Amino acid sequence: MGKRTLSELRDEIDVLDKKIQLLIGNRAQLVAKVAQVKKASDDSSVFYRPEREAQVLRSIIKRNNSLLKDKDMAYIFRQIMSACLALEQPLNIAYLGPEGTFTQEAALKHFGHSVSTLDCVSIDDIFHQVEKGNAHYGVVPIENSSNGMIGATVDMLYSQNLKICGEVEIAIQHQLMSANQSQGITVIYAHSQALNQCQRWLNNNYPNTELKSVASNALAACIVKDEVGAAAIASEVALDLYGLERIAKNIEDKAGNVTRFLILGKENISTSFENISTSFEGKTSLLVVIKHESGTLCDLLEPFKQQGINMIQLEKHPIPGVKWEYLFLIDIEGHKDNKKVKLALTEVASRVLKVNVLGSYPIAVL
Numbered sequence: 001m002g003k004r005t006l007s008e009l010r011d012e013i014d015v016l017d018k019k020i021q022l023l024i025g026n027r028a029q030l031v032a033k034v035a036q037v038k039k040a041s042d043d044s045s046v047f048y049r050p051e052r053e054a055q056v057l058r059s060i061i062k063r064n065n066s067l068l069k070d071k072d073m074a075y076i077f078r079q080i081m082s083a084c085l086a087l088e089q090p091l092n093i094a095y096l097g098p099e100g101t102f103t104q105e106a107a108l109k110h111f112g113h114s115v116s117t118l119d120c121v122s123i124d125d126i127f128h129q130v131e132k133g134n135a136h137y138g139v140v141p142i143e144n145s146s147n148g149m150i151g152a153t154v155d156m157l158y159s160q161n162l163k164i165c166g167e168v169e170i171a172i173q174h175q176l177m178s179a180n181q182s183q184g185i186t187v188i189y190a191h192s193q194a195l196n197q198c199q200r201w202l203n204n205n206y207p208n209t210e211l212k213s214v215a216s217n218a219l220a221a222c223i224v225k226d227e228v229g230a231a232a233i234a235s236e237v238a239l240d241l242y243g244l245e246r247i248a249k250n251i252e253d254k255a256g257n258v259t260r261f262l263i264l265g266k267e268n269i270s271t272s273f274e275n276i277s278t279s280f281e282g283k284t285s286l287l288v289v290i291k292h293e294s295g296t297l298c299d300l301l302e303p304f305k306q307q308g309i310n311m312i313q314l315e316k317h318p319i320p321g322v323k324w325e326y327l328f329l330i331d332i333e334g335h336k337d338n339k340k341v342k343l344a345l346t347e348v349a350s351r352v353l354k355v356n357v358l359g360s361y362p363i364a365v366l
């Protein structure tokens, strides 16, 4: 058989598209049936199952031997699942607004594009909107690879009762932008995190320019749309969204700048796998307060060693409102219902002043 012509190849693509469309339709029908099963169950209001979604995406990546990159193949399935979940329950997701922030990018990466979003004015506001039931879930930054923990999020995790039910990572690349490049720049607006992440570049390139910190990068982009002589540091998405011109590309000081975001909800993630505690590829986050005495930190850590549990993270953070007192934010491997994790947590609880299990959730897949 000779080489196929363009129209022959396109005919073959049409045949495949028809099959794919039919299969996606069949999948949607099954998901609608899943919704019925969930409605009849105990936790009938919880349709979103992050542990199952993570399992689906991991399997997609594992068996991908196509020409498409893993991340692109997973992205396609991410969108299919998003549309399917919307059949069960249309989700509303709170994020740090306005449109065009990295938090919105994180929300859409994690939930896909079939959700509606609620833009919030601050990290505190995101927690409150979820708490009040105005959004099903919220997305907040927790940690940046160059700058460390986001204190405002840790403060709220300490004082609020929301549960962590997922995490997502976003590569952060900052763009310097303005409405009109021909004007000299007298002021640069950005979120304080972005100013920190671009500090060296700003010192080298705009040593005498005023830097103004605002609530989000997208807000900075929005402000400079109408301000002569002003520039903003924001994302590629904000650059397009607000119709601005790029002055400089990727100005972050460190390559590989990544921010990790948490997904917050009101309930612990459902244990829809019978063997969740053993099959779960995830972590558990804890907030712990210990006595200010010799040996108490060792006492806190010992039970994890005894049970052979790997600790992913140990962060010290000031207790909100209490001078020179600290809490510890700890991430360990495994689900809180896993036998060894359970034993360790019971032992930890008997050794510390306070332990708050923030949630068990799948490790970021993409």
Ligand SMILES: C=C(O[C@@H]1C=C(C(=O)O)C=C[C@H]1O)C(=O)O
Residues within 6 Å of the ligand: 031, 034, 047, 048, 049, 050, 052, 053, 056, 080, 081, 082, 084, 085, 088
């Ligand atoms: C279909 C389900 O419900 C939702 C949709 C999913 C999907 O489209 O695969 C996966 C998990 C849930 O968020 C399920 O729980 O299995």
